[in-house]
Amino acid sequence: MKRPPETAQASESRAGLLMLAFLSLIAGAGAGLSGALFRLALDRADHVRGALLAFAGETRFGPLFAIAACAAATATAAFLVRRFSKHASGSGIPHVEAVLHGLLPPAGPALVPVKFLGGVLAIGAGLALGREGPSVQMGAAIAHSVGRAFRRDFADRRVLLAAGAGAGLAGAVFVLEELVQRFEPRIAIAALGASTTAIFTARFLLGEAPDFDVAAIHPADAATEPLFFLLGGFAGVLAVLYNRAIVSGLAVADRARKLPTELRAGLIGAAVGALALVLPDMVGGGEAIAQRMLAGNDPFAALPFFLALRLLLGAVSYAAATPGGLFAPLLAVGAQFGLIFGILGARLFPDLDIQPEGFALVGMAALFSGMVRAPVTGLVLVTEMTASVALLLPLLGACFTAMLAPALLGDPPIYESLRELTLARERDGDGDKG
Secondary structure, three states, rough: OOOOOOHHHHHHHHHOOOOOOOOHHHHHHHHHHHHHHHHHHHHHHHHHHHHHHHHOOOOOHOOOOHHHHHHHHHHHHHHHHHHHHHOOOOOOOOHHHHOOOOOOOOOOOOOOHHHHHHHHHHHHOOOOOHHHHHHHOOOOOOHHHHHHHHHHHHHHHOOOOOOOOHHHHHOHHHHHHHOOOOHHHHHHHHHHHHHHHHHHHHHHHHHHOOOOOOOHHHHHHHHHHHHHHHHHHHHHHHHHHHHHHHHHHHHHHHHHOOOHHHHHHHHHHHHHHHHHHOOHHHHHHHHHHHHHHHHHOOHHHHHHHHHHHHHHHHHHHOOOOOOEEOHHHHHHHHHHHHHHHHHHHHHOOOOOOOOOHHHHHHHHHHHHHHHHHOOHHHHHHHHHHHHOOHHHHHHHHHHHHHHHHHHHOOOOHHHHHHHHHHHHHHHHOOOHHH
């Protein structure tokens, strides 16, 4: 039986899909390159901050110089955002979501340099902000620019923007689960292509090693499974508290709008600089903190204080109106909480085979699920960053209860709250909160 001749419309559709797939590979490579360079720049900024703190301890006026340097870096980051790209403030993911839903226009060409430089300055100064959100927004902006350069229509540019955003996080799952929140075949194809070249490019520059070095963790005994359900439930409650702290911090910053943005950011930077002089290991994005939790190195008596400190620091840092995301700080808090829970469990139930470090790993995914409500992304993200699959079942159970608790408490996901705040400020003509 002969096949009917292909219509011109079907042929054009297939050609368009092939072109979209090709452009997704280019966009992914650009997103992977920007994300890798951003990470390398942040690593260098961390070294500079460490050298600055070492200098501060050796000279009479060194502490004042260090505080002033942190204040100046944070104020400069806020100035770049206010002057050149208002949508570069915060993580950027709420803005990307608003663009994908047709609620806001895409950001202009200045976003990528402002996001990059401002993020290096703010996170390098010690603010508890992460690199993942900025990488997502920069990837989205680069992909959208690729679509414009090849004169694609708005529908294709939207697909490329979503794919580039996922490539900034090297995760196609994030695109479907969080950004568009539904399965679209064209977006799925583009996201997979962009993520492939993004991962290849990033690994070429950064190497193959996972983000965290995790000692051998054996699968959990069935008798410990109820503890992981309990961990997830408490992590869900903690997620509600963290979400509300972030939103409250932004509300306080709004009430202080009579002060110039740069002054507010500078004061926050100065406070973080002063904290860094006393507790240098407690500032910054949080990757080093999460690594210590996964190794179980911090003394148990200090862990509750450090947990409360990072919760407060995360909310204050996000209110500075500088570039910087939420992923790394929340993973650090999740690891801290998980380790505390695991140590307490080992002491309360000495007959059970409990690895506190395993609870730290599960706590990361649980808090992510509770705050973002993207459990599959959280599972994939933590598994990829730790290269550990031994605790898959506990991860599933903890993410289940971590999602359930905020839903019962009526707390919206963090990016939904931030997107609404972004849109409210846009209506008021006052910029971006995301």
